[in-house]
Amino acid sequence: MTGKRPEEFLPLSSQELQILLSLADQERHGYGIMQEVETRTGGATRLGPGTLYGAIKRMRGPGLIEEAGEREERDERRRYYRLSPLGRAVVAAEAGRLARVVEDARLKNVLPQPGTA
Amino acid sequence: MAAGSRGAGDRRGPERVLALCVLAFPAGFRAEHGTELLRDYAELRREPGGAARAWWRVLADLGRSAPRERVAELRVRRAARARSDRFPPPYREAVLAALAVWVLYCLTLAPSIGFWDSGEYVTVAHTLGIPHPPGNPLFVLLAHAWESLLAGTGLPAALRINLLSASASALAHGFWFLVADRLLAGAGADRWTRRLGAACAVALSATAYSVWSQSNVNEKVYTLSLLSTAALVWLALRWRDTGRGTAPLVLGAFVLALTSTNHLMGLLAAPALLAFVLLVEPRALRRPRFWAAAVPLAALALSVQLFLPLRAAQRPVIGEGDPRCDSAFSAVASVATWGHAGCTRLSAVLRREQYPKPALSLDPTVYPDARLPRGPGLVASQLVNYAQYFDWQWARSVAGERPVFGGARPLFTLVVLVLGLLGALTGRRRDAAATVLMGLLFLTLSLGLVFYLNFKYGWALERLRFPDPSMHEVRERDYFFLIGFSLWGVWAGLGLAELWRRAGARLERGLGRGLASARVRAWSRVTPVRAGRLLAAPLLGLALVPLALNWSWASRAGDWTARDWAYNVLMSVDPYGVLVTNGDNDSFPLWYAQNVEGIRTDVSIVLMPYLQTAWYAREVRDLSRPCPPGVDPERTPNRVVCQRPFHPERMPQPLARTDGGTPPPEDSILPLGDADIDRIAGSAFVTREALSFSAGRLRGTIAAGTTIEPSDTFVAVILRSTLGRRSIHFMTPAPVVDRLGLQAYTVRQGLTWKLSDGPIPSTPGDRVVALPAGPLAAAFGAYVDVTRGDTLADEVWLRRGRVADPRAPWVDAANGSIPLNYAYALWALAQAHAQLGENDTARAYAARAASWARLGGMGAEGASGS
Numbered sequence: 001m002t003g004k005r006p007e008e009f010l011p012l013s014s015q016e017l018q019i020l021l022s023l024a025d026q027e028r029h030g031y032g033i034m035q036e037v038e039t040r041t042g043g044a045t046r047l048g049p050g051t052l053y054g055a056i057k058r059m060r061g062p063g064l065i066e067e068a069g070e071r072e073e074r075d076e077r078r079r080y081y082r083l084s085p086l087g088r089a090v091v092a093a094e095a096g097r098l099a100r101v102v103e104d105a106r107l108k109n110v111l112p113q114p115g116t117a
Numbered sequence: 118m119a120a121g122s123r124g125a126g127d128r129r130g131p132e133r134v135l136a137l138c139v140l141a142f143p144a145g146f147r148a149e150h151g152t153e154l155l156r157d158y159a160e161l162r163r164e165p166g167g168a169a170r171a172w173w174r175v176l177a178d179l180g181r182s183a184p185r186e187r188v189a190e191l192r193v194r195r196a197a198r199a200r201s202d203r204f205p206p207p208y209r210e211a212v213l214a215a216l217a218v219w220v221l222y223c224l225t226l227a228p229s230i231g232f233w234d235s236g237e238y239v240t241v242a243h244t245l246g247i248p249h250p251p252g253n254p255l256f257v258l259l260a261h262a263w264e265s266l267l268a269g270t271g272l273p274a275a276l277r278i279n280l281l282s283a284s285a286s287a288l289a290h291g292f293w294f295l296v297a298d299r300l301l302a303g304a305g306a307d308r309w310t311r312r313l314g315a316a317c318a319v320a321l322s323a324t325a326y327s328v329w330s331q332s333n334v335n336e337k338v339y340t341l342s343l344l345s346t347a348a349l350v351w352l353a354l355r356w357r358d359t360g361r362g363t364a365p366l367v368l369g370a371f372v373l374a375l376t377s378t379n380h381l382m383g384l385l386a387a388p389a390l391l392a393f394v395l396l397v398e399p400r401a402l403r404r405p406r407f408w409a410a411a412v413p414l415a416a417l418a419l420s421v422q423l424f425l426p427l428r429a430a431q432r433p434v435i436g437e438g439d440p441r442c443d444s445a446f447s448a449v450a451s452v453a454t455w456g457h458a459g460c461t462r463l464s465a466v467l468r469r470e471q472y473p474k475p476a477l478s479l480d481p482t483v484y485p486d487a488r489l490p491r492g493p494g495l496v497a498s499q500l501v502n503y504a505q506y507f508d509w510q511w512a513r514s515v516a517g518e519r520p521v522f523g524g525a526r527p528l529f530t531l532v533v534l535v536l537g538l539l540g541a542l543t544g545r546r547r548d549a550a551a552t553v554l555m556g557l558l559f560l561t562l563s564l565g566l567v568f569y570l571n572f573k574y575g576w577a578l579e580r581l582r583f584p585d586p587s588m589h590e591v592r593e594r595d596y597f598f599l600i601g602f603s604l605w606g607v608w609a610g611l612g613l614a615e616l617w618r619r620a621g622a623r624l625e626r627g628l629g630r631g632l633a634s635a636r637v638r639a640w641s642r643v644t645p646v647r648a649g650r651l652l653a654a655p656l657l658g659l660a661l662v663p664l665a666l667n668w669s670w671a672s673r674a675g676d677w678t679a680r681d682w683a684y685n686v687l688m689s690v691d692p693y694g695v696l697v698t699n700g701d702n703d704s705f706p707l708w709y710a711q712n713v714e715g716i717r718t719d720v721s722i723v724l725m726p727y728l729q730t731a732w733y734a735r736e737v738r739d740l741s742r743p744c745p746p747g748v749d750p751e752r753t754p755n756r757v758v759c760q761r762p763f764h765p766e767r768m769p770q771p772l773a774r775t776d777g778g779t780p781p782p783e784d785s786i787l788p789l790g791d792a793d794i795d796r797i798a799g800s801a802f803v804t805r806e807a808l809s810f811s812a813g814r815l816r817g818t819i820a821a822g823t824t825i826e827p828s829d830t831f832v833a834v835i836l837r838s839t840l841g842r843r844s845i846h847f848m849t850p851a852p853v854v855d856r857l858g859l860q861a862y863t864v865r866q867g868l869t870w871k872l873s874d875g876p877i878p879s880t881p882g883d884r885v886v887a888l889p890a891g892p893l894a895a896a897f898g899a900y901v902d903v904t905r906g907d908t909l910a911d912e913v914w915l916r917r918g919r920v921a922d923p924r925a926p927w928v929d930a931a932n933g934s935i936p937l938n939y940a941y942a943l944w945a946l947a948q949a950h951a952q953l954g955e956n957d958t959a960r961a962y963a964a965r966a967a968s969w970a971r972l973g974g975m976g977a978e979g980a981s982g983s
Contacts, residue, residue: 030153046174048177057149079153
């Protein structure tokens, strides 16, 4: 842990945000992260392995992501990753930041209010 | 687990391809995530959508992420190096130093060509030609590209190429700044001392006379060698400071090989660099990785030499040595063996066979007529010659007209000598390896060069003891030693920094804090400089002495002399005339004027020393042969095609009146086949008895015992083939005219002698005047064409810029024949007008002649024409 505040990591890139969101509900291996992100975003965000592991490497350094050990899956040992407490705080901060942006857009009538057409 | 850990036998084709692709990522990344990458790329390939789409996803991801990871790893490594670097280089200050030097050189830059080789090098750079052996292909390619890149500036070609010299030298001094700073750091100096010391080093080096005067005009290619040397010294020091890896050594090997294709001068840094590497890390050169990378890269660098045969095959308009090869293999063999095997013509160029050099043990002053040993007297004179040039570097304008230790100049030399020794020895205990590097480099570039070059007596030395000009160099050779002088300037800067440090410390101790000015003490509390050092700071002003005392001699600002000389000579020649010249100074500026500025391309220039060779005789033949129908030589002006046309509309108005409408000639001036040319080029003979020579209506006698060189025979052929169809002119002096006994037929026309095509009648009212015999008759000519001469001297000739300023010195006494040529032409006119009774005109010409004669170094009596 670096002792840094979550706000110091903002703003996150879209790839970093998606990876952290993917790990928010459970530990996953690399390919699992790629699949989950693609499914959740309806194909809008498709991470390649090089991009994924580069981002994982950059987020492991400051401690946003931790390795969760290796597990056997379909006769192969895969390395799993999980969100660290700092990582959880960072993704929450980023989500909060984006929520405030959405709220401002609604106030400005750029986006419709929830429940309206 | 790193990529590639599974056995090769388990891998299918696509997986092998994926394994290769993963190698695009840096090693550290592969060690961490290699297995996952391979597995996930394989999963991607198995996803629905087709193989092509899958591979596209794989490659797109690789293309995005692998370079980013490589850059990230480089940044991490650089940051780690910076953290461990005890001597972070002052790059910003070095750039400022280089910029300051560049500005200085721009302020003193020649606006056009200079004399000697300048016209040749600018011309070959512009035309992608081949200069004299060894051909300097790197320079030609670099200068041509540079000139092209600056084409949009609108600057003239020659000035653009002069800027290359200035820029190379300025960049070299940026490296010298870094070197000086590092050496002072190694000696334990503080930051202020290092920066100011490095600035002094750059100031002294950049304003050393030979360095400066070679940097503001492109007369030679040595500023590129200076750049490579300074860069290599810096690279060596950085290699030592940053982990002694293999990559810098490989880069050094590449640069050494590359600089050799500019000139071998750059290679002289090799012994010192080798010694440094062996002292610092003896095992470095035993690494297989070094040789595996260095050998192919060096071969790549040397391949620049292949430009010579490739370009020669296209017959460039300047293609000295004609290094064409029959096959690529023979060309490569020649380059690989540096001319000891393979293509004969290319080898002859690489080994400079055109300039036979005696062995180092032989006396060059009598070679090849005699083979005497190189005695101690000559060696001593060669060392004195070097000392003479060293004495020029720091205060050239002090007694400048006295080239050999004149006036008070040696006192300045002594100061810089002492400073340089102090600089060389400072820090030797703390940094012995760097001391060896710099010391060995200087010894190679000074005493080593003196020994290797084995010059004849210096141009200005020993003239009383050895009056025969053939025992002396044809010009001063200070430029050969410019890298060594530059290095001494760096040392002197280091010495100045050390002197400042010691003087400051002594002042502080001797004066005591109580005596130092309260105001200085108050200020010195704010700055890091101690009071004593502040008081001693004026010492650093010594670094500016060469700047002040060399400026008037080194500056080439406003110097149009060589360019205007070329213009004036070419305008002295009739349309489609032949002009026989003697050497560099009456030929190379003309090449420039013709091939870069397009002035009088119709004139056929015949350079006597080159006419000893078959390749040049063929070039003379082919450049003057009539053009086949439909062939326009001006469509490919940089190549030998055929006779270039005369353009009367481009002539100055006074000459256009008389020269318009001259038809093109119908034959080459040298109508010989290749076999005849080869035969003549290989034969010289001595006449056993007097021989008659005739060409048209000319009759001459060749004295018994006259040596007839191949060039004389070729000229005789030109006379017989061309007289009466083209006018034939000679630059003066014209020994070949004397040898063929044709002196009586010479008519001075401007700066040339025109050969009459028969006996010259004396007609009343005729303004072709016979000149009386006298001590200078051999220079004036037998007759003078007064009408033509007046037009040229009064209405056509250019004399502008520096040479028109009576205060500006003629800095190169060795080409004092240039102003003397003007003087002879004007004196001849003065004499002729006097004989015609036009005394006012005669006096005016005599006064003009006298001003040129003074420039050429004639005393008052000579300048009066008596």
